Amino acid sequence: MSGMNKVSKLYIEAVLESGIQKAQSNLLFTRKTELNAESGNISLLRTTEDVSLSLTGITEGRKGSVSINKTDRNSIEKSIAELVEIIDAGQADPANEIAEFQQSEEFSRGSEEPDMDLMYTRLNAFLQRSSSRYPNLLLEQVILDHTARYRFFNNSNGVDFTSMRGAYNLMVMFTSKDGSNTSSFNYAAVSFPDLSEELHLAGGLDRLMQQSTEQTETQMIEGSFVGDVIITPECMGGFVHTLTGYLGDHSLVTQVSIYKDMLGEIIADERLSLHSRPVSDELAGGYFFTSDGFKAGNSTIIDRGVLKTFLLSLYGSLKTGGSRAVNSGGNYMIDPGDTDFSEMVKSVKKGILLCRFSGGNPSSSGEFSGVAKNSYYIENGVVKYPVSETMIAGNIKDLLNSVKHISKQTVNDGNSVFPWITFSGVTVSGK
Amino acid sequence: MERNILRKYANLFSGYTELRLQENRTSRISVVDGTVMGNSSSSESGVSARSYKGGSWGFASSPETDSEAIEHVIEAATENAVFLDSHLEKAMRQLPVSSAEGTWDYSTKRSVVSRKDKIDFAREVDSYISQKFRKLSTRTVVIHNLDMEKQLITSTGSNAYSMVPRSIMYAMLTVDTQDGPVQLYEAIGGLGQFEDVFARPSDYYSRIDSLYEHLLRKAEGVFPEPGISQCILDADIAGILAHEAIGHTTEADIVRGGSVAADYMDQTVASPLVTLVDFAHTAMGKTCPVPVHIDDEGTPAEDVTIIRDGVLKSYMHNRESAMEFGVTPTGNARGYSFSDEPIIRMRNTAFLPGTSSLEEMIQSVDNGYYLIKSSNGQADSTSEFMFGVTLGYEIKNGKLGRALKDTTISGVAFDMLKTVTAVSGEMSWNNAGMCGKKQMIPVGMGGPAIKCMINIGGR
DSSP: OTTHHHHHHHHHHHHHHTTOSEEEEEEEEEEEEEEEEETTEEEEEEEEEEEEEEEEEEETTEEEEEEESOOSHHHHHHHHHHHHHHHHHSOBOTTOOOOOOOOOEEEEESOSSOOHHHHHHHHHHHHHHHHHHOTTEEEEEEEEEEEEEEEEEEETTOOEEEEEEEEEEEEEEEEEEETTEEOOOEEEEEEESOSOSOGGGSTTHHHHHHHHHHTTSOBOOOSEEEEEEEEOHHHHHHHHHHHHHTTBHHHHHTTOOTTTTOTTSBOSOTTOOEEEOTTOTTOSOOOSBOTTSOBOOOEEEEETTEEOOOBOOHHHHHHHSOOOOSSOOOSEEEOOOSBOHHHHHHTOSEEEEESEEEEOOOOTTSEEEEEEESOEEEETTEEEEEBSSOEEEEEHHHHHTOEEEEEEEEEEOSSOEEEEEEEEEEEEEOO | OOSSOSGGGGGGOOSEEEEEEEEEEEEEEEEETTEEEEEEEEEEEEEEEEEEETTEEEEEEESOOSHHHHHHHHHHHHHHHHHHHHHOOOOOOOOOOOOOEEEEEOOOOSOOOOHHHHHHHHHHHHHHHHHHOTTOSEEEEEEEEEEEEEEEEETTSOEEEEEEEEEEEEEEEEEEETTEEEEEEEEEEEESOHHHHOOOGGGGHHHHHHHHHHHHHHHTOBOOOSEEEEEEEOHHHHHHIIIIIIIGGGBHHHHHTTOGGGGOTTSBOSOTTOOEEEESSEETTEEOSSOOSBOTTSOBOOOEEEEETTEEOOOBOOHHHHHHHTSOOOSOEEOSSTTSOOEEOOSEEEEOOOSBOHHHHHHTOSEEEEEEEEEEEEEOTTSEEEEEEEEEEEEETTEEEEEBOSEEEEEEHHHHGGGOOEEBSOOEEETTOEEOSSSOEEOEEEEOOEEEEEEEOOO
């Protein structure tokens, strides 16, 4: 891939030569080696190479972009001609800008090439261990891949970034079956820098598989109550995604965010701190620069309950007058607390251990509701039984202010690090 | 795309092989509060091959489409299959052989509408909304087009070309209330390129007027009472029920993976009023939202009657699952991008209409809900499902009452369908559906209105 940043610069020159005033190029090469297992058996080896080139241009405040997966001269010339047409048809907006000059940098993390034999060995061992240790568990799909991504960002202000990231990714989807009793499916997605460890040790995978075998017989909760919900690390990402959705460009530009006037204000319990760390050494995933051309940094979004930053891009910041975030979000981490997980369970009088949440898209007002999947009923400090047909409902604003405990323990899935958190005041309804 | 260019590579096949050349083209225009915020297009094309040896699959793809690249992917796919086969001890199995040939081109024959005219179209719709509905706090109009063009040959003799476009306009309206913003959106359009789907902006004003009326009522909406209730599910929600709750559990790969439907073949799983079909390309004499004539394994696509008169009758298959289940492949194997291997996917999944009228069904409910629009949906191997509901009304003594705030409904589909006591005579399609099973892919979902008991979330 050496020299591709020079090619990327040539794209900028070609766009400018067409009469476009400001130009930006995002070039991505992806090389993937993927082993698939279906129904517990390795079934497919997939090797793919792809390229993605996104060209953005601005003329007189009018912006447009074109994406292709080709890099030959004809395709580039055709794309630039289309870009000119798109920009000409557009509408001027002073918020359409490109990143200012920054020092050129090259970044690299992880392996460029997969260890194919070790991938096969690790996956095979995982399948064999799973079938012997959990005979009632059906591995519906297992995908182990190695992906190397080479990114080249350039713009007409002289920004010139290059990065390579290589990582292994594992996705496991499973169900347990005992006679005619079937559990809900569950899944885990984990990334790691190398294959030094057995796959079942990744993230919380083995715990989830063990839980699945307990979930072939479930009970329904009678009636409804307001109680505690312990959200597991695997389930936390969905709620964080909901929260950060209110902090991004669209919510703030359209002024529909429930947090639009809350920067610097307390929006959560003082024990809650949320970070976005795309350049953390703790994670296999992440990114070094944003898609609009800024070197990425780690940030604290909520610091001990106080909202410290929105997640505005350059466009969002110019449109709203707010500050541009130092990254594009993602790679979230929540600080651990001081309570042991077992103590958290003991402190629940009546509630749910929420291991997976199948929820409707959260409303613009922060209301959420959905089904508690692969989850357990807790009563008087004891995990009683796995539940079915149980729904929970609440409001994200209220939820953040109703933290009871945060666990000492955390789970790192390679893209995020979350603890268990007990929230109170959640509506739980059964039959 | 130049047609019929793959045949000359068939002599490079070694054993069962598919060779697919594909281009997906998208265009997106978004207008937010009168400003053109999104103005982009994309094109993704390439070639892929998949080979089968001794029970193992090899797949390879390349964005390049010249002879060298095509020869390379055939060779790489074969090598990948050989690599796995050499490591695995699988009994030699023969995939079912079938073939089909044909050309299906749904591209427009009209003059091409320019980018500027498409933007003007979106802005005119936005302007109508802005001038007529002053209470809105924000509004968004999006026009999204997707063209999927592909050609395929297989070692079994199939040779197919298809160009299947989709054009959708989304209108999202928001009002502020004391409890925060309240939103509703409408997706308009379907099969075809922009030129064939959208004529004049004014054609859609009555639907936007109706959306606004619903939004104002929703702004004063209430939470439903949580628990099991008598509900009328309108076509949009019946469609997502057909796809998510039943459809996924009856995909043969999900059945192998532990779906509860594995135990229900030829058993009563629903009221005798319920018949559910995954249509390949034509339903009740009309072309479906996502017509599939030959799937990406070269199998002629056939309708699959999943439930007939309440009895589970069939799963959806690709070649391999059909071999394992001892049935004929149904033509359900599809990949979204050139670099995606074909997997079992639904096409156009719908409940068939019954004989009741929607008005009579509502009148027959003393205390319940009429649920109209959904946001998203998920289902489970147990057939337990969850759908977000963005528009619904109370039913009190046979009449519509107050609107509902956003909520969710859930249930176990194979239990819930036994509570169906009426099915309306008219059905409609949701033309904007995307399914996210490993790869995103367009699907059609449809149905009539259905009267049933269902668990509704609330506070």
